Amino acid sequence: MNDFENPDEPWRDHRDELLEKVTRRGRSLRLRRQATLVTVVVAVLLVPFAAVAATNSRTNVPVLRWASRGADAPAPTTTTSTIAPQTTTTIRSATPTTADSKPPASIPPTSTTTAPGCRRSFDPVCGAFRWDPAPPRPNPLSVSVTAELGEGLAGSFTAHYPGSAVQVEMDFGDGQKSVVMADLAPCEQEPTGAWTWVDPLPAATQSFPHTYAEPGSYVVTVTVTPAPFCNHESAFTPGSATTTIEIGTATTTTTSTTVPTD
């Protein structure tokens, strides 16, 4: 016998109660379905925005970090001494004047270190991606000029560069010039890894023997620039130092100035 033809349907005794129960439960299910639908729609609509926001948070918020050397570099000093019969002038070039050479006052320097290879890296090991600006440039140049009475001038320089070949031009002030290349280090590629300079920085001393034909006052200029075959313009600051020497007198007085060339 088919059950559907069975008149014995006990639920009919409380049919209205069942109907109310069913409709109440049905409304609840309908609301839940609608809420789920709304959640899904909102999620689908928000996913592109969330992806853009996540990308922006990784790329558009620079985290400034300063190389400790640049921040802690000693103030430029100029020492002038008179030594008879020799005169030694030591000139420390001026602090680089480029915009990124000093941390802004509102952002204190931090000693945060970054693992090598993490510069502008998305590697999770490196933490959140950050765009590091160029670090402060180091003191580029120290120049020493020694003048010897009656014999001429021996110029020397000490350049501090972050590993590079440099071109040194010595202008003796009498129309004579000397140009040498000093290999402080092989040309390097764009620095990678943490923005920290090699410390101690490479340095070199070069002599420029020269004999003046006439006594008198001469302005000696030493200019150090990146070697033309090294593309390090963005890595450090060329430097120039001048000094005035007197040749042929018992006492030599020197003065000096430093003019960064960029």
Next chain:
Amino acid sequence: MAGEPTFEEEFDRLFGRAFAVARRLTGNVAVAEDLAAEALARTYARWGRVRTMDYREAWVARIATNLAIDAARKKKVDLAAAVTADPSDDTVLRIALVDALARLPRRQREAVALRYLCDLSVDDVAQSLGVSSGTVKTSVHRALEKLRNDLGPDALIGEDL
């Protein structure tokens, strides 16, 4: 929409169908009533779509069947303790049947339920499932083969399709 019945108007017919299917599977009046109520609540939640169907009873029966099998699978229904209203129902066979139905693929299970528990014709089952009559026959045939293997050749309906 004009011409389409309201839920209240269809309640008695749909609830009766769901209750009958659930009672056949569970053998318990109270449990069958709860399952039928849940099936009708789900129908109410989707009434906007269900009311346009030609085979609303079949739709409700499918829900009731699946609810009953799920309840048995989750041990919400103690089939062994159920008090059968029909003396011809064998409790042991019912337990085995529900268990075997639960192991069938969904399409075969629904086809068998609609065909034998709701007593729908093959064409009605096909329309309610949205498939062809041949597909229903194939599904039911394969389902019966599996049920016979599980329950034994004499335990099942010997009805021909």
